[in-house]
Every structure is written in structure tokens, then in C-alpha cells.
Amino acid sequence: MDAKRELLALLSTDARESTEDIARQLGIDADRVEELLDELEAEGTVKGYQAVVDWENTDDQRVAAFVELNVELDRETGYEEIADRIARFSEVESLRLVSGDYDFAIEVTGESMQDVSQFISNQIAPIPEITQTVTHFIMETYKEAGIDFGDRDGDDRLSVSP
């Protein structure tokens, strides 16, 4: 694996490592790590660095929902155009075009179920190309971004072994 791919793999596991610690783990200079980070950002490969938060552990009121969207395309309007309109809402956390029974899968967050429902009915549903929305409120998160919230595999090894 070249250094850039290794760096990307490491960041995907833990983006909070210091440049020095990343350098130690990849066996390259800290300066080289900074260079590669700049490259990855400039070329648009790395879009951001975010914490994976279990909001249940905070006092914040936060409700999230997956919403299925069906759209009808015409000559002037393609998926890209519709996606562009939807993506601009800050309530929309993720937006994907998917195969199957519906077209877009979006994740929406708000402070309450009412908040989310209103957003869908006032902002998303009225978009002319959208023919149907189905909202699934998220009841419980067990795993996100590859991280298991349950911490199921504890370390039960003997403290010293041959």
C-alpha cells in the first residue's frame, strides 16, 4: 500500500490522531503526513473530519429519520438537479441515490419528530419532481460509521501470557 492509501485507511479508523502519531504509525515524516493531508483535501478525497457521536448520551434533543424519496425526471431535470436542491438544506445530513424501489435515501435531523415531519412536508415534499416520501424515524442506533455503540467485545485476556 502506498503512503497515501495507508494514511486514508488510518484516518478512516481514527481521524483524531496527531500528525506526529500518524507519522510514527506509517513510518514517514510528520511533514510528509501534512503534505499528504493537503493533497487528499485539495483533490477532494477527504471531505471532512467528524466525531461519531452517540447523541443518546447527551442532553440534546435530537431526532433523526431516514426518508425515501421517489422522483419523476423530465428532459430539463435529472437526478443531479434534484439532488442539488435537496442537499442545500442543513437539515439533510446525507443524501444518496440508490437502486431499488425508490430513488433517493436521505437522512434528516431535527429537534423533535414534529420538527422533522414539518421539514419534510414543508420543504421536501413540495419539490415538483418529488412524487412520494416515506419517513422512517430512527428509534435506536446500534452501530454507525463502523463503530459498534454496544462495545460488545470486551478485553478479557489474562494480563500477562506467554
Added chain:
Amino acid sequence: MTLQPNDRMAGVPESGIRKFFELAEERDDVISLGVGEPDFSAPWAARSAAIHSLEEGKTSYTSNRGMADLRRLIADYSARWGLEYDPDTEVLVTTGASEAVDLALRTFVSAGDSVALHEPNYISYEPGIQFAGGEPLRVPTSADNDFVLTPEALAAAGAEEADVLVLCYPNNPTGAVMTESEVRAVAEFCVDHAVDVIADEIYAALTYEGEHTSIATMPGMRERTIVINGFSKAYAMTGLRLGYALGPAEAVDALNRVHQYTMLSAPTTAQYAAIEALRSCGDAVEEMTTAYNRRRRFVLSRFEEMGMDCFTARGAFYAFPECGGDDEAFAEQLLTEEGIAVVPGRVFGECGKGHLRVSYATGMRELKTAMNRIESFYTDQ
């Protein structure tokens, strides 16, 4: 006196690791770099297959040699290192690689035989040789030579006269690996002096720079080598106790003769897990190996920064730095003062003195804290 252990038993001391285990167990705030097993759990697909086999009621013995599907998959897997063995006659599934080592020693060592083993080395070989009635012949290796076994070291120890050599690379405790040419040189020595080899290659998949070379692939070696491997390290399946031995048909027949009377067959549940591991867990192994490699480089660079001499370990999940004094006192103080457990090098043989075995089979977060504490302890000394 009743129940008096026999002479073979009586000559074998208790493991030096025991003391550190007890010291570390006394407190609950220890970060342990003293563990000889992966910090990962077995890949879920393998665990899941084991559970499913239990649900299906697969709780009987298997054939002595292990399930046919598993032997076939093991033979296919071994081909990555150029090892070609017939799954029907040249593969034996065992209860951990440990059973395979014991079987090989009991099968091929006659009373009074000289059995060479390089040191520092895994702590079970010497007792195993003694249980089998053999005479251990210690062959020191050193940091000057990256803990690689050489024909010169073998000759210096008088191993021309040895009947068997126990070879373990990638090595526990040093993390040393041997290159193809280094293995070739040892192979030539063994062919020239008619030394059989028990090659414990349990860490083969954890080779980080270059490829693992099995001594059995060297000219003239297949017929005189038992290759041992297993699922404990690469697949993080230590507790499932599953390993295997590869060798010429007649030799495996002989191993199986001991195995069929003493073990009957390896654990059935573990065999189902292993089948799934070989079928679908290659990616999981690669992920774990990548994580170990990152930690390896991290640990090595931290030792370099703190000025602790440490040769470049390229395999397993151990570093073997020099602590600059008495390793046992160092390890004991490090544990009591800083709450970091490592294993003193002398536990693995006389020539391990002055070294520490530092296992990096621990999460990065703990590893960072542990290395900082080792640094402050080392610089304060």
C-alpha cells in the same frame, strides 16, 4: 511418597511469566504489554459459524485428522507460502499449534536425542523437549544479528550433532523474521548435518516487511520438516484451540498415531469456525495485520525517540528493546511504579537478559499511554 512427579517433570521449572502475571493481577489499573495473544476477537463470521454448528448439534468427534473440508482449505491456504501438502495424507488438525509442537517432539525425539532451539524463544519448547525425553541444546541469537538464526550460531553451539531443530520465525518474543537467504542457509546446515526441523510458523501471516519463507520449501527440507501453524494469532482464535501440522505422509501418520490415542480429534466447534475463517475472513485478517503493522511502527519509533535500543522487529506482535540494565528489576519497577506490564527478556532464555518483550497487541490509545509512561520511567532512571 505418593503421586511423585517423574524425573522428566521434576527437571522442568515453573514458567517465569507466572510471577509477572501474579504481580499484574494484583492491581486493576495496569496497561498490559505483556500479552501473547491478539487484542481482537475472532472474526464474527467465524464465531457465527461456530455458534451455528452448535445449534445444528454438531458436537461429536470428527475424524482423527480433522474434517476433510478443513484439511482441504488448510492445504489451499498454505500454498501462499509455497507449501504443497495433500489434504488427505499430509495434514493433521490439532488442538492448537501447541498440541502439534508436543506431538512432533514426542513423535520424532527419542530418549537422549539432542534438540537444538534458538534463544530467546517461546517458553514452551524447552519443557516440551524435556517431556519428550530429549536434551535441549540452546543456540543463542542476539540483537547484533537481529535475532536471526545462522549456521555459524548453530555450529558454535555444536548443533551439527543435533537430531532435531525447533525453529520459530516470526519469533515470539523478539518479533524477528528470517529472509529467504537466511532460511536457506539454515536449511543447508540441516541437510548437511541431517537435522530434522520442527518449524513453528504460527506467526507467518504476521510478517510485515517482505514475505514469510517456510524452511520446508528449501531444497531437501520437505522430507525432514514438520510445519506447524494455526488459527490463534492470524485469526485471533486463541481460545478456540485450533492448529495443524503439515509434513510428509509417513511423518503425519506417525503424528496421528499419538494424536488419535491422546486427543482423538481437535475441538469440533473450533473446526467449524476455522472452515469459515479460511473461507471468508481473509479481509478481517488483513485489517488486523494492518493495525498491528501501524502499532509496530509506532512502538519502534517511540523506542527510538526515547533512546532505547530496539532492533527492527518485522513479525508477530512483539518488540524486544534493550532496557539498559537488569530486565527483571526494570519490568518489576515499571509495573509497580507506572502500572505497565511487560515481560523480562530472560524468561525466554539467558540471552534475552537485558531485554523486554513488549507486546503491541493492544489498542492504540493504551499503547500511546503505555509508551509515554515507559519513556518517563526510562529517562528518570
